[in-house]
Amino acid sequence: VIPFRARTQSRCTDCRVDGGCLRANFPPQSLSLLHDLEFTRRRVMQGHALFMEGDPVRFLYAVRQGSFKSVLMLPDGRDQVARFPMPGDLLGLDGMGRGAYASTVIALEDSEVCALPIQGVHRQLNHAAWREAMCRLMGQEIVRVSRHMLLLGSAGTDARVAMFLLELSDAMRARGYSPTEFHMRMTRAEIGSYVGLTLETVSRTLSSFQQRGWICVHKRHITILALAALRTASEPGHHG
Amino acid sequence: VIPFRARTQSRCTDCRVDGGCLRANFPPQSLSLLHDLEFTRRRVMQGHALFMEGDPVRFLYAVRQGSFKSVLMLPDGRDQVARFPMPGDLLGLDGMGRGAYASTVIALEDSEVCALPIQGVHRQLNHAAWREAMCRLMGQEIVRVSRHMLLLGSAGTDARVAMFLLELSDAMRARGYSPTEFHMRMTRAEIGSYVGLTLETVSRTLSSFQQRGWICVHKRHITILALAALRTASEPGHHG
DNA sequence: CGCGCACTTGACAGAGGTCAATCTCCGTGG
DNA sequence: CCACGGAGATTGACCTCTGTCAAGTGCGCG
Numbered sequence: 001v002i003p004f005r006a007r008t009q010s011r012c013t014d015c016r017v018d019g020g021c022l023r024a025n026f027p028p029q030s031l032s033l034l035h036d037l038e039f040t041r042r043r044v045m046q047g048h049a050l051f052m053e054g055d056p057v058r059f060l061y062a063v064r065q066g067s068f069k070s071v072l073m074l075p076d077g078r079d080q081v082a083r084f085p086m087p088g089d090l091l092g093l094d095g096m097g098r099g100a101y102a103s104t105v106i107a108l109e110d111s112e113v114c115a116l117p118i119q120g121v122h123r124q125l126n127h128a129a130w131r132e133a134m135c136r137l138m139g140q141e142i143v144r145v146s147r148h149m150l151l152l153g154s155a156g157t158d159a160r161v162a163m164f165l166l167e168l169s170d171a172m173r174a175r176g177y178s179p180t181e182f183h184m185r186m187t188r189a190e191i192g193s194y195v196g197l198t199l200e201t202v203s204r205t206l207s208s209f210q211q212r213g214w215i216c217v218h219k220r221h222i223t224i225l226a227l228a229a230l231r232t233a234s235e236p237g238h239h240g
Numbered sequence: 241v242i243p244f245r246a247r248t249q250s251r252c253t254d255c256r257v258d259g260g261c262l263r264a265n266f267p268p269q270s271l272s273l274l275h276d277l278e279f280t281r282r283r284v285m286q287g288h289a290l291f292m293e294g295d296p297v298r299f300l301y302a303v304r305q306g307s308f309k310s311v312l313m314l315p316d317g318r319d320q321v322a323r324f325p326m327p328g329d330l331l332g333l334d335g336m337g338r339g340a341y342a343s344t345v346i347a348l349e350d351s352e353v354c355a356l357p358i359q360g361v362h363r364q365l366n367h368a369a370w371r372e373a374m375c376r377l378m379g380q381e382i383v384r385v386s387r388h389m390l391l392l393g394s395a396g397t398d399a400r401v402a403m404f405l406l407e408l409s410d411a412m413r414a415r416g417y418s419p420t421e422f423h424m425r426m427t428r429a430e431i432g433s434y435v436g437l438t439l440e441t442v443s444r445t446l447s448s449f450q451q452r453g454w455i456c457v458h459k460r461h462i463t464i465l466a467l468a469a470l471r472t473a474s475e476p477g478h479h480g
Numbered sequence: 481c482g483c484g485c486a487c488t489t490g491a492c493a494g495a496g497g498t499c500a501a502t503c504t505c506c507g508t509g510g
Numbered sequence: 511c512c513a514c515g516g517a518g519a520t521t522g523a524c525c526t527c528t529g530t531c532a533a534g535t536g537c538g539c540g
Contacts, residue, residue: 072390076475080390094386097379102386131365138378139337145385146334146342150312150320152392153436157528188487196393198529203488219487219537235316397496428519438497443520459505459519 026133037124039116044068044107050091052104057095059115063087066111067185070103071193081194082145084108084186086171093141108185152196155234160195161205162234165215169224180224209233266373277364279356284308284347290331292344297335299355303327306351307425310343311433321434322385324348324426326411333381348425392436395474400435401445402474405455409464420464449473 041064044050050061053073063085070083070091082103085091091113095101124130151163173179184191188199195202209215214230216223224230281304284290290301293313303325310323310331322343325331331353335341364370391403413419424431428439435442449455454470456463464470 072386074390074394074475078394080393082386082389094379094382097376097383102379102383125365125368125371128365131371135378136337138375138382139334139342142334142378142381142385143337143342145382145389146312146322149322149385149389149392150314152389153433154318154320187485193393199487200489200530201528204528207488235314427517439519440498440521441496444496447520 026129037116037120039114039120042113042115044111044113046107046109046111048107050105050107050113051101053101055101057092057099057101057118059092059118060096060121061091061105061113061115063089063091064112064114067108068105068111069108069186069190069194070105072103079104079193080196081186081190082148084168084190084194087175090137093138096138108190157197157201157205158208158233159235160197161191161202161209162230164191164195165209165222165224166227166230166234168222169227180227182222184220184222186220266369277356277360279354279360282353282355284351284353286347286349286351288347290345290347290353291341293341295341297332297339297341297358299358300330300332300336300361301345301353301355303329303331304352304354307348308345308351309348309426309430309434310345312343319344319433320436321426321430322388324408324434327415330377333378336378348430397437397441397445398448398473399475400437401431401442401449402470404431404435405449405462405464406467406470406474408462409467420467422462424460424462426460 042050042061044066050068051059065087067087068085068091069081070085071079072082073079085105091105092101094103096118121134125134151160155163168182168184169179172182186194188202191197192199192202197205206215206217209230210217212229214224214226214233216225282290282301284306290308305327307327308325308331309321310325311319312322313319325345331345332341334343361374365374391400395403408422408424409419412422426434428442432439432442437445446455446457449470450457452469454464454466454473456465
């Protein structure tokens, strides 16, 4: 559905990505600002890193196609998935303060991003509309991470997996795909890392949901049969 | 140690708070900008809310004296402590995007804050130095929350409590107090909510640390005897 | 064709949540 | 001044949940 496009400098107004990528995040009157912000495309092959924790921030990236995992790493080697960026998501905000990325982003499939030069981003901050948009984006990021923190801190196993499925469902709906039937690009281990469980527990919980008739799982193909039930399950916080 | 000061409009350059509050967050050349940002003081009595989730954002607050807990609430009534703001910390950033606070902030003791009118904050964003500072602050917030998320997702009990003590220790040191002997203003339940454990487990873990000779606990008075041991304990992630 | 990776499923043990009793402070009121 | 009551904290007993280890299946890719 996305016509081939030379990997040269591009403009957001030409972008055909469903949902409008950044455009959804910026008010109409600031759209013209995107004209001035010239950027390049970049392909990232499955399993390859878009950037790594500690790298100097030279670009913000907007996911154009494909999907990623954003992981945080500890000195001792363990890591945790913090997010599964999808088309339209902006990456690299966590590095805007320190000048170095605070997370490592890895492609879950062959993907494509728009690379916005950081100087350009900073230059556009002279415009109030752009400032407002960036403020909104960073605020949203804080809220998003906080909400996930809450999930990890006070939710039971079922709630965690249910929440994950609902987040995915919402993400698919927002991008114009079916919210009840989709393909997951991440492994059970990555899901487990994201919601704070082991891959075995994730697998068992998915099976449990299936036995209850809430979903249908075939490998990574998910069909949600009872969205309401999942929503209910995602609320209580049994702890433990 | 802090001289009495009328609760009228004030200037940051007059501020005598140790560590310099906002001043620590802004580069010297932008200090003059703080002159223009007139603000008022506000007292918050123990147990009272500085602001509540959903309230329209009219101020950013800088903690001047005392301590708070920042809690996130779920529709079902459960809540979780997301942070323990202390003097010098900035509150309300999570609401800058949506225009409504995303958390509820409650005083753990009689406290005092500086209330920065949000219009003034936005006005000052015209200055590049101020922008940079705000970017840094929001970026730090994202990183801070992400790091805590990682703790909640992949750390064992000992690591969680050890990490909490170390955070507190660092906060005390940064404010010029002893990093090894201090008074905690929060209950065991609030600690537990913060690190994702029950109050009983927090209590048991503290006792355990004491038996190992790492700390000395008397009610809320903490003496850290083996900082290095705590640092070691905060690393491994036994999960569980 | 078969090796390997992702996933599923089972058995088991340990970590930590739950329930409950007790203790220590404090503040309050008789 | 002391008795009482309540909130916070500690400790113990119990039991569930889920992480760990291990075996087995299905699928894809070389």
